[in-house]
Amino acid sequence: MKIYYHRFKICTTLILLIFSSYTVVRSQTTRPVHIGFIYPVSTNGLDAPDLKNNFSLHALGGLSSGENGLAIYGLAGMVHGNVIGLQVAGLWSKVRGEVDGVQIAGLMNEAKNANHAIQIAGIVNLLEMDVPVQVAGIFNKARHVQGFQTAGILNLSQSTKGAQVAGIANLSKAAGGIQVAGIMNNADSVNGVQVAGIVNRAKKVKGVQIAGIVNIAESSDYPIGIINLIKDGEIRLGLYADENLTSMITLKSGGKKLYGIVGLGSNLQYSELPYALEAGIGLKVLDRGGFRLDVEGTNLFITNFKRRGEYSRSGLKVLPALVLSDKVEIFAGPSINYMHTKYAIGDELAEMSLWNRERRNVYKAIHLGLSAGINFKIN
Numbered sequence: 228m229k230i231y232y233h234r235f236k237i238c239t240t241l242i243l244l245i246f247s248s249y250t251v252v253r254s255q256t257t258r259p260v261h262i263g264f265i266y267p268v269s270t271n272g273l274d275a276p277d278l279k280n281n282f283s284l285h286a287l288g289g290l291s292s293g294e295n296g297l298a299i300y301g302l303a304g305m306v307h308g309n310v311i312g313l314q315v316a317g318l319w320s321k322v323r324g325e326v327d328g329v330q331i332a333g334l335m336n337e338a339k340n341a342n343h344a345i346q347i348a349g350i351v352n353l354l355e356m357d358v359p360v361q362v363a364g365i366f367n368k369a370r371h372v373q374g375f376q377t378a379g380i381l382n383l384s385q386s387t388k389g390a391q392v393a394g395i396a397n398l399s400k401a402a403g404g405i406q407v408a409g410i411m412n413n414a415d416s417v418n419g420v421q422v423a424g425i426v427n428r429a430k431k432v433k434g435v436q437i438a439g440i441v442n443i444a445e446s447s448d449y450p451i452g453i454i455n456l457i458k459d460g461e462i463r464l465g466l467y468a469d470e471n472l473t474s475m476i477t478l479k480s481g482g483k484k485l486y487g488i489v490g491l492g493s494n495l496q497y498s499e500l501p502y503a504l505e506a507g508i509g510l511k512v513l514d515r516g517g518f519r520l521d522v523e524g525t526n527l528f529i530t531n532f533k534r535r536g537e538y539s540r541s542g543l544k545v546l547p548a549l550v551l552s553d554k555v556e557i558f559a560g561p562s563i564n565y566m567h568t569k570y571a572i573g574d575e576l577a578e579m580s581l582w583n584r585e586r587r588n589v590y591k592a593i594h595l596g597l598s599a600g601i602n603f604k605i606n
Contacts, residue, residue, distance in 0.1 A: 257279040258279070259280075260280070261283040262285070265286070265288045278291060280293075284298075286301045287302045289305075290304075293324070295311045297312055298312070300317065305321045306323065307324070310326045313331070314328070314329070318335070319336075320336050321337040322337065323339055326340070326346070329347070330347070331348070338353075338355070344359070345359070351367070352369075354368060355370065356369070357370060357371040359372070359375070366380055366382075371387075372386070373388050374389045375390050375392075376390070378393050382399075387401070387403060390404050396411045397412045401414065402417045405420045405421075405422070406422065406423075406427075408423045410426070411423055412427045421436045424439045431445060436449070436450040438453075439452070444457050446458065448482040450481050455485075461606060462478070462479070462604070463486075464479075465477040467558075470597045481509070486511070488505065488523060491505075499570065502529065503527065507524050510523075520546070523543070525541070526542075527542070540566040543562060543564075546560040554605075557599075558602065560599075561595060561596065564577075564594055566594065568589070569589055573585065581593045
């Protein structure tokens with residue numbers, strides 16, 4: 228009887244120990260491991276939304292109140308609280324709290340805040356508040372970006388301190404640092420650099436705008452583009468001719484310092500050079516007491532659209548001008564140029580030559596030039 232009694236005591240003790248251990252584990256809010264198929268089929272069962280985990284692994288989808296370490300989901304994962312560490316999902320990952328670490332998803336990441344985190348998604352990152360780094364295949368959205376935001380199509384933020392890089396467009400109310408877009412940058416205020424393939428738009432720019440076609444701003448002293456529509460800048464329409472009687476109509480538009488140049492014209496001396504196109508950039512060096520001094524770098528291309536009918540010249544011009552009124556100025560000045568042409572009359576087009584070479588019916592030269600004309604201010 229004593230033997231049976233001792234066995235009974237041992238069994239009872241073991242049952243109590245197992246039960247108490249189970250109760251303690253169930254009462255803990257953090258579990259070391261959470262493994263499952265899809266909620267609620269997991270080691271945390273129906274309690275999963277109320278528990279935090281140090282390691283989570285789910286074949287399809289998982290749910291928890293927080294992750295402190297590594298969480299991996301085959302398709303999707305949702306965390307009601309915060310994530311510290313690495314969260315990886317095949318499709319979609321959502322954190323209702325803060326991410327401190329790295330959030331990676333094949334399609335989309337969502338979070339409330341990610342002050343000390345990196346978001347990487349195949350398609351889109353959506354963030355209600357702040358983030359240092361967002362990388363997405365298509366679209367990023369955040370309130371404040373303190374670092375780097377890059378997307379294949381579009382970046383959207385209230386403010387950026389660092390860099391925004393997008394394949395198509397960047398949209399931000401306040402951009403500090405650099406914005407680079409394949410098509411368009413848009414910001415209310417810019418403190419840094421805007422670079423776009425087609426158009427930059429801003430209200431106030433403290434820095435540089437560089438666009439393939441047009442810069443638009445209320446205030447921008449250093450726009451670099453073919454056309455620059457700056458509210459407190461200037462637009463001038465000009466007529467000029469050079470030493471070869473290439474006559475051009477030009478549009479010069481820009482800010483208080485830099486301006487863009489685009490021009491159309493023809494050569495009046497050689498009938499073989501009927502169509503001329505010019506583009507460049509100018510710098511206003513001095514504007515005082517009825518005298519103005521500009522320095523311009525331009526490229527002039529003349530053609531008849533036939534084989535062996537091309538003339539190209541890149542030059543630097545120094546253009547002192549006499550300001551006759553608020554709207555009119557006349558100018559004349561020297562230039563130094565590099566030209567190349569397939570015309571047999573190449574030497575005639577570079578009479579003040581400093582250096583020249585002819586090889587395989589292509590004439591090249593460095594030569595001095597002269598241009599003179601008149602500008603009309605139209606804004």
